[in-house]
Amino acid sequence: MPAKSKLSIGLAVAFAVMTACAIAGMVTMMIAFEIQSSNLNMTAPPTTLPPTLPPEPDLRLPRSLIPERYSILIQPHLYSRIVEEVNVTTPNQTLAFTGNSTVYFFCNVRTDKIYLHSDELKISSPFVRNLDTGKQMAVNGALQYEEGAQFLVIETKEVFMPGGNYSLFLSFEGDISNNLEALYVSKYTETNWEHENVTVEDRFLAATNLEPTSARRLFPCFDEPDMKAVFDLVVIHRRGTTALANAAEQSSYIIDEDWKFTRFHPTPKMSTYLFAFVVSEFEKTTSTESRVTINTFARPEAIAAEHANYATKITAKILEFYETHFDLRFGLSKLDQIALPDLEPLAMENWGLVTYQEGALLYEEGVSSWLHKEVITSIIAHELAHQWFGNQVTMKWWNEIWLNEGFANYMSYLAVDHAEPSFQIKEISIIDDLHTAFEQDALNTSHPLSESMEYVQAPGEILGMFDAVTYSKTYLKTYKGGNVEQNNLWEIIENSRYEKSMFSVPNLMKYWTTQPGYPVITINTTNGEIYQKRFFYNSAAESSLNWLIPITFTTNISKPAFVWLDVKGPVKKEEFISKKGEWILVNVNCTGYFRVNYNPENWERLLDQLQTNPDLIPLMNRGQLIDDAFNLARAKQVNVTLALNSTRFLRKERAFLPWESAVRNLEYFFLMFDRSEVYGPMQLYLRHQVEELYDFFRNDTDESIVPKDHSSQHTQITAIELACSNGLPDCIEMATTKFADWMETNETNSIHPNLRSVIYCQAVAAGGKKEWEFAWEKFLSSADTSEKEQLREALSCSKKTWLLNRYLEYTLDPDKIRLMDVTSTINLVAENAAGQALAWNFMRAHWDYVSQGNAAALVDGVTRRFSTEFELQELRRFKEEMGKYGPSRAVEQAIEQTEVNIQWVKENRDVVLEWFEKETAHLD
Structure with missing residues (x-):
């Protein structure tokens, strides 16, 4: 868009609605050290203060002190390979790290206490300095809150004064984890690429995974997204390894026969969750086609076999697209991306050092599928979008994570469409994201895009915001380097409009981002009556919420048009009366985040049109009509036979979207009925x-x-x-x-x-x-x-249960099934009717191990088929056994969904059986 152009009211509304809808993915819309041995040797911990400090301040850091810069030295004591054995069974591996940090901060409000985050770290040697006077400030002691807020509180004898500049030095040590969080170890086997499947030996690497609240497990810090700072990093690592970090390497030298020193340039001002480094023996391929140097790191054999070439090439195209589109340069001189053998998320957008699971970055020509190339491109585009939306401009708090994820989703569609136009990605991905968000957002336990801050404070609650619901130039330039709330975005759009209307953008968007769920619009085309209500699968659920809804519609005898629905209704609108027996189609091309229900006569006309000449109905709406019909049937707002009737036209359909919609929705029927005579x-x-x-x-x-x-x-x-x-x-x-x-x-x-x-x-x-x-x-x-x-x-x-049981047992051995794949492997078994009960029992029996990954996704996947009273009682017992330590939101949603399933099966089983028997009576 030209720099001087303005958004029209139509475009502003469309963009705003798309944003609130997760863009069908948006709603569905981060002292330099000198090497001295004294810095690396941990001294005794400080004297602990008596428990007279005030209670934790609502799990949030006070804003009395604001960080500006960190100088961090970290030494992972991990060996990249086993060089000798201490005895027959114990190798010389060391899963520990040591280090120290100095945080420079200024004082906002008079105080004598430094509150910062620390978790599972042994802290020592606190040293506080007044930078304005150069004098040391005496420390009374420190208190560590182990539970809840995970605070480290340093109390000083002197008071910090507003406007003053200070620093805090701390030494720390911790454990390198084996559960893919904080600083973790990844074990892999190096192979000889010239001789397939010839093993060389085991290798080890250390990598970080800090989003959302694990930076505090790596070094003491102000671990909240709006507490941005510059990071200076030194890594002491084993000789023979390479250290990577957010910024480019500044200097490096050999310390002795074991250790190497690497210093990195300062980062841009960023949030703690974006801090990252990796120590490995990986090699790289480099692209200099872009203004920015792009390095893709992977196992040496993958680089030699050119498996990283496609990612390197497409990254250059996508990065150039974003810089041009945003008219804002990427914030660093280099962009590293690395394919890790183990990573809990599919990818992580660390500024300047993007980490990926190997399958999300590496592509082998002739072996990887063409569609896998599509997946890789989409993931890269999403993570690179975060380099602007999330890294340069960051949400103030985790309750508005969608400001990061929604924009990244939407922009990734545009970037892929530019880099690989043959993929036709926008329609396929938007509909996929939209349907995923619709399904979860129809539960009573769904959360709004923007939760109230008071409900999202503890680390577990923050993690709960990362789910399906969560996932222009002026905006980026205005808030570059800063933190934003949703109103900052709406003000930018409002101020960019040519003309004002009866609804301001902030007023419009508050309905879509601060309320849970989404509406269903019901239209009677015989009298033009229309009303809205919140859509629930549970027909007994009630809600007084209403939305301000922009509605597009068309008919088979007229052009598309637009109206507002600003009340709950019912109200009568002349535009929705079918005067000549024409069908009326609402939400053209699925630009709105709502479902649509019609009177039986209009449903019949639309379904007749699908069977006679489906091309008169837009492709995206052909898929959405099926999706609406099935989900309205699940919610008991239409008869289930209407939903099944919507699949009749598919016998002649060749397009992907209608089939994708039907398969997705019929999956629910399979889950509910694949153990019955239906x-x-x-x-x-x-x-x-x-x-x-x-x-x-x-x-x-x-x-x-x-x-x-x-x-x-x-x-x-x-x-x-x-x-x-x-x-x-x-x-x-x-x-x-x-x-x-x-x-x-x-x-x-x-x-x-x-x-x-x-x-x-x-x-x-x-x-x-x-x-x-x-x-x-x-x-x-x-x-x-x-x-x-x-x-x-x-x-x-x-279909062999004993083989499935063997497979489940393999998930307990990381040499067979990697920890990052445990959740999805168990869920894959649970998708199989023969393995569902096995997976449920296995998950409960081995909860401590299998829940180390995405526990919420595990509960959701294993319980999707639950539809009996016995399964509901087992689920409730599981909730009691987990108590406050389990994924409470996921379990509550599973219970709610099971209750809905039980009722739905009871009411629809006979009707569904009769419909299928009637439709197949003439078949063999």
Whole structure:
């Protein structure tokens, strides 16, 4: 957009609505040290103060002292490789780090106490200096709050005066964790890329993962997002390793035969959660095509095999796009990105040092699927968007995390569309994000985009904000280097409008960001009556909330138009009366974050149109009509047969979005009915519906070739998956034959990379021990991360419970299943009807270990099929056993969803069975 241009009211409203909707992903919208031995040797801890300090101040740091700069020295004592053995069983590995830090701060409010965060650190040697006088300030002692706020409180004999400048030096030591948090260790096996599967030996690296509140476990700090500061870092690390950090290396030299010194340039002013460093033996590939030097680090064998080349190339394109689009340069001279063997999130946007799981960054031509390239590009685009939205401009507090995540989601669609236009990413991803957010946001336990600060303070509550609901130039330039609240954004948009209207942007957006959930609009086209209410799956739930809603609509005899709904209703609007028997379609192209229900007559006209000439209805709305119908049925606002009727036209549909919507929603039917007599006729119906689509791709591409069009590639995979999983004989024969051919040749895999995931799963599902163990051996030996991921998923597809149980047991061994993959592996088993009960029992029996990752996602995944009173009681007992230490919000949502499932099955089972039996009566 030109620098002098203005947003029109229409664009401002559209942008604002899209933002509130998570952009269908937005709602669905971070002293230099001298080396002296005394600095590295921990002294005795200070005398602890008697417990006379005041209570923790509401889990938030007081604003009496404001940090400006940190000088940090950290020495991880980790060996990158085992060089000798102390005895037969104990290697010489050391999981510890030591260091010291000086934080420079100024005083806002008179006080004699320094409050900062520290967790699981041994603190010593406090030294406070008045920088204005150069004098030391005597320390009375320190008190550590172990629970709750995780505060370290330093009390001084003198008082800090407003306007004064001070510093605090502390020595610290801690443990390098093995649970992928704070500073953690990652073990991997180096292989010889020239001789596939030839193992060299084990290697170890140290990496950080600090979002949202783990910086305090690395060094004492003001660990809140609006307490930004500059970071000077020195890392003392083993010789033979490379240290990376947010900023570029400033100097480096060898200390002695064991240690190396690396100093980094100062960072921009940033939040503590963005601080990062990695110590490893990794190598890199570099791109100088961009103004910024781009380095991609990975295992040496991956670099040698050029698996990082695509990521390096596409990163340069995306970075250039953002700099041009935002008219604001990337804030550092270099951008490092590193593919880590272990990382709990898929990726993390640390400023200048972006960390990724290996599968999110590495691409092997001819082995990785073309669609995996799409995933990699999307993830890189998302993380690079954070270099502006999140890093340069940061939310003030975690209750508005969507200001980071929403913008990053939306901008990533634009960046991918620019870098790889053939991916057609915007429609596919936006709808996917929208449907994901819709599902979770329909629960009574859903939270608004912006929670009140008082509800999001403790570390566990902060982590709870990272879920599906959470995920212009003037804005970035105005608040560059600062922290923002949502009103800062709305004021920018409001001030950019050509003309004012009856609704200001801040007033409009408060409905969408400070209230939980979203509305459903109900329209009666016989009399034009329209009203809104909050959408719940639980039909007994009530809410007095209402929204200010911009509504787009069209008909089969008129052009799209626009109206406001600013009351709860019902109200009558002439525009919504069908005077000539025409259908009326609301929320054109799904630009609004709401569902739509109609009177039966209008539903019938829309569904008739889908069967006669579906192209008259926009593609995105064809998918959304299915999604609305099914979810309205779950909420008992329409008959379940109406939802099922919306799938009839699919037999002739070739586009991806309608099929994706149907498969996503029918998954709920499978979860509810795959253990009942409904399952048989339901499978038969879907087998019949998908047969023409499967034959289309079989005849057109011979199943060994994939379409060039990316949307069609998605559709081809959907067709094979749906056909095989519902027992289409031709599909099962194709999958098992291709897999058997691979087993016979062992090394030569002729299955197209795009189709491997679905074929592997269906072959393992149709097979037994031989197929499963072949897949397991290939999983263990494969050096390609994409291939390993496809095999890991396929192993959960077996119908043999003893094999699934073995697989679950493997998740307890990090040499078999990495800790970062434990949650998703258990959830994959739970998705399998044969493995659901196994996964539930296994999760409870091994909770302490398996919950180290994303505990909320684990609970959600394992309980998705729950639909009986017995399962509900077990879930409630689980909640009692967990108490305050478990993922309370996730468990509460699981209980609520189970209650909804029980009621829904009770009311719909017979009707659904009758519908499927009627639809399949003429079929074999």
